[in-house]
Every structure is written in C-alpha cells, then in structure tokens.
Amino acid sequence: MFWAPGRVNLIGEHTDYSGGLVLPAAISRGVTISGAPANRIELQSELDGTKALLAADGSSPQPQSGWARFVEAVARELDDLGRPPVGIAGTLASDVPVGAGLASSAALEVAIATALCAVADWDALTPLELALACQRAELRAVGVPCGILDQAASVLGEEGAAIYLDCASLEHETVPLPEGIAIVVVDSGLRHRLEHSAYAERRRELDEAIVVLGGRRPADFSVDEADELASAGGLDDLRRRRLRHVVSENERVRAFVGALRSTPIDTRLLGAILWEGHASQRDDYETSTPELDGLVERAYEHGAVGARMTGGGFGGSIVALVDTERANEFADAIVDTVSGETSAFVCSAGAGAGELVSCS
Ligand code: GLA
Numbered sequence: 001m002f003w004a005p006g007r008v009n010l011i012g013e014h015t016d017y018s019g020g021l022v023l024p025a026a027i028s029r030g031v032t033i034s035g036a037p038a039n040r041i042e043l044q045s046e047l048d049g050t051k052a053l054l055a056a057d058g059s060s061p062q063p064q065s066g067w068a069r070f071v072e073a074v075a076r077e078l079d080d081l082g083r084p085p086v087g088i089a090g091t092l093a094s095d096v097p098v099g100a101g102l103a104s105s106a107a108l109e110v111a112i113a114t115a116l117c118a119v120a121d122w123d124a125l126t127p128l129e130l131a132l133a134c135q136r137a138e139l140r141a142v143g144v145p146c147g148i149l150d151q152a153a154s155v156l157g158e159e160g161a162a163i164y165l166d167c168a169s170l171e172h173e174t175v176p177l178p179e180g181i182a183i184v185v186v187d188s189g190l191r192h193r194l195e196h197s198a199y200a201e202r203r204r205e206l207d208e209a210i211v212v213l214g215g216r217r218p219a220d221f222s223v224d225e226a227d228e229l230a231s232a233g234g235l236d237d238l239r240r241r242r243l244r245h246v247v248s249e250n251e252r253v254r255a256f257v258g259a260l261r262s263t264p265i266d267t268r269l270l271g272a273i274l275w276e277g278h279a280s281q282r283d284d285y286e287t288s289t290p291e292l293d294g295l296v297e298r299a300y301e302h303g304a305v306g307a308r309m310t311g312g313g314f315g316g317s318i319v320a321l322v323d324t325e326r327a328n329e330f331a332d333a334i335v336d337t338v339s340g341e342t343s344a345f346v347c348s349a350g351a352g353a354g355e356l357v358s359c360s
Contacts, residue, residue: 002118004110004353005030006096006103007153008183008319009310010162011277012253014285015246016147017203018210019168019217021253023175024149025183025349026157027102031111032356035090037119041075043112046093056087067092067108073141074112077133086120099191101309101316105142106150109134110353118355127155127352128170145200146312157352164257168217175257178265181305182327182346184320186334188291189341192315199312202285206246209239218243219250245284252277267305270321274306278318287313295338302333322346 005026012022035043041054045067052068054060058075079085092111096104113130117123125133131151138146148167156163161174177183210218212233218226226247230240252273259269278296282288292309299307299320307320322330331344 001356002033002035002111002115002354003030003356004107004114004154005157005350006107007150007157008102008185008317008347009149009153010319010321011256011273011308012149012249013277013281013308013310013313014202014206014287015219015249015253016149016167017145018206018219018246019166020219020246020250022149022152022165022167023162023253023256024153024165025162025177026153026352027096027183027185027347028350029095029102029345029347030154030353031092031094031096031104031107033088033090033092033111033115035088035115035119038087038089040087040089041071041116042087042089043071043092044090046091054087056085069141070105070108070137071112073137074109074134075116077137077140078113078116081129081133082124083116083122084120086116088115088119090115097187099316100185100187101192101311101313102185102187103150103154103311105138106134106154109137109141110151110154113137114353114355128152131155143200145203153352155352157350159351160349162260162349164253166219168219175260177349178260178267180324181267181321182324183348184304184322184327184331184334184344184346185310185317186295186299186307186320186331186342186344187317188289188295188315189343190289190291190315192312197312197314198287199314202242202287205239205242209235209243212243218246221247223248223251241284241286245280248280248284249277252280271300271304271306274308274321275300278308281309281313285313289313289315291340292316292318295334295342298334298337299330302330302337304330 052071304320310319
C-alpha cells in the first residue's frame with residue numbers, strides 16, 4: 001500500500017512559479033494505492049470502477065482520459081528518468097476532494113510515482129526529484145503549468161509541522177505548528193479546474209510584470225523597491241498589482257514563519273498576516289471569489305485565529321487556524337451559516353508520501 005497526501009497552503013500563494021517562498025502542510029487526507037508488481041499498469045478506482053490500463057512503461061495505444069491521464073503522464077516521466085518498466089496491478093482510492101484547492105492531482109501523481117518506483121525496486125530519485133517529475137507530469141497530463149508547491153508538500157510533509165520551502169533553491173525546513181491550534185478546511189463546494197481556469201493567465205501576467213526586476217526574483221525585493229521598479233518600467237495597473245501580490249506574499253511567508261518561531265506565539269499577528277494574504281489575493285491577484293471572501297469573513301467572526309483561501313483559487317477552499325478545543329464546533333458553525341455545498345473538516349499536519357504496508 002502506498003499513500004500520498006493532499007495539502008493546505010498556510011501562506012505563500014502563487015509565489016512558487018517565480019522561485020518564491022511557500023509554507024504548506026501535508027494533510028491527513030490523500031490517495032492510497034494498493035497493488036503488486038505486474039507486467040502492465042492496471043489500476044482501478046475504488047470510487048467508480050474506472051480503470052487505467054497501460055504498458056509497464058506508461059505507453060498506450062489510446063489516449064487516456066480522466067485520472068488515467070495522470071497515471072500515464074507520471075509513468076512516462078519516470079520512464080524518461082530510467083525507471084525499469086515494471087507494471088502494477090491494484091486499486092486506487094482518494095479522500096481528497098477534487099478541485100477543492102487541496103492538491104488532489106498532486107496527491108494522485110505522487111502516490112502513483114511512489115508506487116511505480118517501489119514495484120520496480122527503483123530508488124534512484126530523491127523525494128524532491130520525484131516531486132519534480134510529478135510537477136512535469138501535471139503539465140503533460142492536463143497542461144497546467146503549475147509550480148512545485150503541491151508535489152513538494154506531498155513528499156515533504158511532517159507530522160505537526162509546516163514546510164518552509166524556497167522554490168528556487170528547493171531548500172526547506174520544517175516549522176512546528178503551535179500545539180493547541182487545529183487546521184480547519186472549509187470547502188466552498190465551488191469547483192475549480194486549474195486546466196480551465198485563469199491559472200496560466202496569471203502566470204503569464206506575472207512573467208510580463210517581473211521583466212522590470214532585471215532577472216532577479218520577486219522574493220528578493222521589498223514592496224517599495226518593486227513598486228519603484230514597476231513605475232520606472234512603465235507597468236500597467238494590472239501587472240503592477242500582480243507583482244505587488246507576489247512580492248508582498250513572499251514577505252508574508254517570512255513574517256509568518258518568524259511569528260511561528262517566536263515565543264510566546266503572537267496569534268493576533270498570525271491572524272493579521274493571513275487576513276492580509278487573503279486581501280492581496282482578492283484585490284491584487286484576483287484569484288478569490290465572493291464565496292471564498294465570505295467564508296474568510298465568517299471564519300474570523302467565528303473566532304478563527306486566522307483564515308484565507310488556499311491553493312490556486314477561483315473556487316475551492318479556505319484554510320482556517322482554530323483553537324483545537326473549539327475546532328469541531330467552529331467547523332459546524334461555519335457550515336450552518338452559509339448555504340449551498342459548503343462542507344468543513346478538521347485536520348492536522350501529517351506525514352508525506354510513502355509505502356504504508358509492504359507484503360514482500
Ligand atoms: C496550484 C498550483 C501550485 C501553486 C498554487 C498557488 O495549487 O498547483 O503550484 O501555484 O496553485 O499557490
């Protein structure tokens with residue numbers, strides 16, 4: 001049995017693809033694959049019985065559809081890296097809601113990659129090399145030019161801690177989360193699909209904006225410095241706001257990590273940083289929705305330490321930090337106050353991908 005988690009991102013949104021800073025935590029929901037070595041890849045979904053059927057190296061005569069596209073893309077990426085062509089026969093299950101901003105596709109990719117490497121007895125890749133192969137697989141499977149955030153969180157997760165990752169150098173540290181504070185995910189029920197969303201458009205707008213930084217990354221500038229360069233470079237209002245979000249978001253990641261590492265922890269500061277992060281996504285990066293804005297406001301009204309939308313945006317979930325003792329009550333209360341498909345669950349920061357049980 002192989003398992004890979006989804007993630008929440010605590011802060012550092014849309015910073016990964018310009019070599020910036022992120023602070024995700026793997027969650028205790030993920031994708032599980034049960035399987036044994038075989039001469040082809042044959043995986044069946046426990047959810048709806050659909051199948052991925054491919055040669056052991058991931059090739060197939062017909063184009064794949066649905067989740068099988070990810071199996072194909074991961075297997076092909078690993079084949080390019082020299083994985084011996086050993087297949088797997090088994091089943092696949094997931095409890096990460098799809099399109100909820102919790103990196104369900106990264107959990108799927110990393111679970112497949114972990115399983116395929118294990119059945120072939122191939123341990124040539126470091127966890128981050130495996131994550132990078134899965135990031136390329138996302139582009140290959142569904143054309144989403146994502147950063148490394150989701151796949152890195154899925155391989156690096158640690159119990160009780162967030163992962164402070166520099167997406168340029170891939171250097172990372174774990175940052176313990178305060179005891180007594182739980183992570184509550186509130187899923188708006190509004191589904192995003194990054195392949196059809198404005199994700200690629202945001203990336204392009206940011207690429208156009210960072211031209212004024214002369215080859216350096218947004219994480220190396222203060223908001224004032226970046227603003228001056230934006231003026232000097234004649235950026236239009238939209239690109240100036242896109243840049244401001246990313247520059248200020250990197251600053252917020254540093255400030256949030258600093259706040260988590262100080263004693264005693266200033267929870268009001270944590271809450272203020274998350275609030276500013278959400279406002280920046282809403283106003284400058286324009287990746288939020290009125291429903292997510294409303295949920296974040298409700299979360300503060302219901303006593304969350306802090307809350308913001310999490311993940312790519314355009315729908316999906318918010319993440320709230322809440323006193324553990326009140327977490328279940330908070331989750332119920334927030335669902336009660338909104339109509340529609342909203343749901344909530346309490347989770348904790350959990351371990352990254354790996355083999356759960358070996359029968360050999
Ligand atoms: C999606 C992408 C990530 C990252 C986030 C936004 O989850 O897969 O790479 O860009 O959006 O922070």
